[in-house]
Amino acid sequence: MENPQILLIGNDPALKAEFDAAIEGVRRWHPLVHHAHDRRQGVELARSRRPDIVVVESPSDCDALRSLATELSVAAPECQVVAAYRRDQFEGEQSESQFLIEAMRSRVADFLRRPLSSSELQETLDRTLNRAQRDSARxxxxxxxxxxxxxxxxxxxxxxxxxxxxxxxxxxxxxxxxxxxxxxxxxxxxxxxxxxxxxxxxxxxxxxxxxxxxxxxxxxxxxxxxxxxxxxxxxxxxxxxxxxxxxxxxxxxxxxxxxxxxxxxxxxxxxxxxxxxxxxxxxxxxxxxxxxxxxxxxxxxxxxxxxxxxxxxxxxxxxxxxxxxxxxxxxxxxxxxxxxxxxxxxxxxxxxxxxxxxxxxxxxxxxxxxxxxxxxxxxxxxxxxxxxxxxxxxxxxxxxxxxxxx
Ligand SMILES: Nc1ncnc2c1ncn2[C@@H]1O[C@H](COP(=O)(O)OP(=O)(O)O)[C@@H](O)[C@H]1O
Ligand SMILES: [Mg+2]
Structure with a gap:
């Protein structure tokens, strides 16, 4: 799987730019990247393209993230959902670690912290794609x-x-x-x-x-x-x-x-x-x-x-x-x-x-x-x-x- 398919869902133009820049620096994988601006289009693309990984611009609200991840796994049962979030998106009571723990209970397989870096993206892709390969062997x-x-x-x-x-x-x-x-x-x-x-x-x-x-x-x-x-x-x-x-x-x-x-x-x-x-x-x-x-x-x-x-x-x-x-x-x-x-x-x-x-x-x-x-x-x-x-x-x-x- 040298050319995995990745679907990026999010309407923040900065996320798309960050992602494109980070992907440039990834050596081991040469992914084919699709982009969807919103949830509906994203789920549609997941259904028709059956990507290996879906990177979503994470909402701060865990329930919203969970429902998106569930909808994606119904549309493309084999895909691995990765949530991209910014530390400063959590306010007041909610801490980053609380968010991660709650999100992990949903169908989210992994996380990316923004701004994205090539090395972190590389590591996440390694982990996620290896997991996908193990899953498929099972x-x-x-x-x-x-x-x-x-x-x-x-x-x-x-x-x-x-x-x-x-x-x-x-x-x-x-x-x-x-x-x-x-x-x-x-x-x-x-x-x-x-x-x-x-x-x-x-x-x-x-x-x-x-x-x-x-x-x-x-x-x-x-x-x-x-x-x-x-x-x-x-x-x-x-x-x-x-x-x-x-x-x-x-x-x-x-x-x-x-x-x-x-x-x-x-x-x-x-x-x-x-x-x-x-x-x-x-x-x-x-x-x-x-x-x-x-x-x-x-x-x-x-x-x-x-x-x-x-x-x-x-x-x-x-x-x-x-x-x-x-x-x-x-x-x-x-x-x-x-x-x-x-x-x-x-x-x-x-x-x-x-x-x-x-x-x-x-x-x-x-x-x-x-x-x-x-x-x-x-x-x-x-x-x-x-x-x-x-x-x-x-x-x-x-x-x-x-x-x-x-
Ligand atoms: N090895 C075989 N020996 C005897 N009859 C066979 C054999 N293989 C198939 N048949 C018979 O040939 C006919 C067609 O087989 P079938 O499995 O229905 O073909 P298909 O599903 O490809 O249309 C059936 O009546 C079946 O019982
Ligand atoms: Mg027949």
């Missing part, structure tokens, strides 16, 4: 399953992955079904959701970790599901901003967040991609599908999903016949390795019709169950997941993303 992992065509196996593999994870971490896994047409996750899991992702969007202004958990429906295996909108009209309420918010909060409430998507690269899916630790690209073994996917993978890279975050999943969703593409053929046509291969499993159909996901009974030694197990282990070995460390996994020799060990 957050739940987001895994998205995407494809450029329907019928590739996204729902099958994402639902089974979520179930397999939930069996190992009951109550700590959320499956988000974003399907715009007809969500299948609830059906596949035989749960009847009373609330859906649309309710989460509607409650956006007061959405927090607790509410996200309350809006999810629980399945017997310990998996929580945020169901798809009931129809396309309802689905039109789902926008990228609301969806980012849901995912950001879900990461705080769950250890793993699995996102089933639909075959489109619209703003909502892009928001999911932005927040994903790993993006699984699912496709099946036909020539058009492989060719389409080579292109799709390239597009993903162009929209910012680096190869280190991508995983290529070849899914044999129909029985092998003469002339079926072998894995080697796919690798050659694709021009890159395939990370996971799921074989055909005819019992997936029974699972679909009975609402008993295959993962519930799948073994780990052969076929689909073995592939699923490998994928789950890959997810569990992400840095920060399960509290395991990068060093441990390097010693264990497990295959982890290039990004991780690089």
């Amino acid at each position: 957050m739940g992992k987001v895994l998205s399953f995407v494809s450029n065509k329907g019928g590739a196996g996204k729902s099958t593999i994402s639902v089974n992955t979520a179930v397999a994870l939930a069996m190992r971490h009951p109550g700590e896994v959320l499956l988000v079904d974003t399907s715009l047409q007809l969500g299948v996750a609830a059906m596949m899991l035989d749960v009847a959701p009373r609330t859906t992702i649309v309710d989460a969007i509607r409650e956006s202004h007061r959405l927090d970790e607790t509410l996200v958990r309350q809006l999810a429906v629980q399945s017997d295996c310990g998996l929580h599901v945020l169901a798809a909108p009931p129809d396309a009209v309802e689905a039109s309420h789902v926008d990228d901003e609301g969806f980012s918010r849901i995912l950001t909060l879900a990461r705080r409430a769950y250890r793993y967040v699995v996102v089933d998507t639909y075959p489109m690269l619209d703003a909502v899916i892009m928001a999911a991609l932005d927040l994903s630790d790993l993006v699984y690209v699912v496709f099946h073994a036909t020539v058009p599908s492989v060719v389409g996917n080579a292109h799709f993978i390239d597009v993903l890279r162009k929209v910012g999903v680096s190869q280190g975050r991508q995983r290529v999943v070849l899914n044999y969703n129909f029985p092998k016949v003469t002339g079926s593409l072998r894995v080697e053929d796919v690798v050659e046509r694709l021009g890159r390795e395939v990370d996971h291969v799921f074989p055909y499993q005819k019992r997936l159909l029974t699972a679909l019709n009975t609402g008993q996901p295959y993962a519930l009974k799948a073994g780990r030694r052969f076929g689909f169950g073995k592939s699923l197990h490998r994928l789950v282990e890959e997810i569990e070995s992400l840095p920060g997941a399960n509290g395991s460390s990068v060093e441990f996994r390097a010693q264990a020799g497990g295959r982890v993303g290039g990004e991780v060990l690089a």
Whole structure:
């Protein structure tokens, strides 16, 4: 994070000038700075820009500061709020130390004393950005399953992955079904959701970790599901901003967040991609599908999903016949390795019709169950997941993303 985004909120022209001068002298970071003149504009910018740090011109009144900090953390849950104050702004009874103690009880992460100096700003940025990085390592992992065509196996593999994870971490896994047409996750899991992702969007202004958990429906295996909108009209309420918010909060409430998507690269899916630790690209073994996917993978890279975050999943969703593409053929046509291969499993159909996901009974030694197990282990070995460390996994020799060990 060499170029953190900082949002400065305050209408005192002197503060802006001080800040610009102090930033000049900061060596370690090269922040991108946005400026808002008032609270309303500031909250709006926080929501749309999702800055790492928000520096606010602090009111002397702690209640006012607290309410601003709370509003900011609702608008941009990941941001760290820093209050800039002047010693001489406290009068009469109120002392600086009283103010600091009270302010620290609110969502204010740090303070800057004015007039700002480069060295103090540097120190505050060090502390705050390091804290932000630690926080983000502690957050739940987001895994998205995407494809450029329907019928590739996204729902099958994402639902089974979520179930397999939930069996190992009951109550700590959320499956988000974003399907715009007809969500299948609830059906596949035989749960009847009373609330859906649309309710989460509607409650956006007061959405927090607790509410996200309350809006999810629980399945017997310990998996929580945020169901798809009931129809396309309802689905039109789902926008990228609301969806980012849901995912950001879900990461705080769950250890793993699995996102089933639909075959489109619209703003909502892009928001999911932005927040994903790993993006699984699912496709099946036909020539058009492989060719389409080579292109799709390239597009993903162009929209910012680096190869280190991508995983290529070849899914044999129909029985092998003469002339079926072998894995080697796919690798050659694709021009890159395939990370996971799921074989055909005819019992997936029974699972679909009975609402008993295959993962519930799948073994780990052969076929689909073995592939699923490998994928789950890959997810569990992400840095920060399960509290395991990068060093441990390097010693264990497990295959982890290039990004991780690089
Ligand atoms: N490995 C597999 N073996 C057998 N059937 C599969 C497999 N993967 C998917 N299917 C079946 O293929 C169909 C499409 O899968 P689905 O997960 O709904 O695709 P998507 O969500 O990408 O549209 C479903 O009927 C599913 O049961
Ligand atoms: Mg689907």
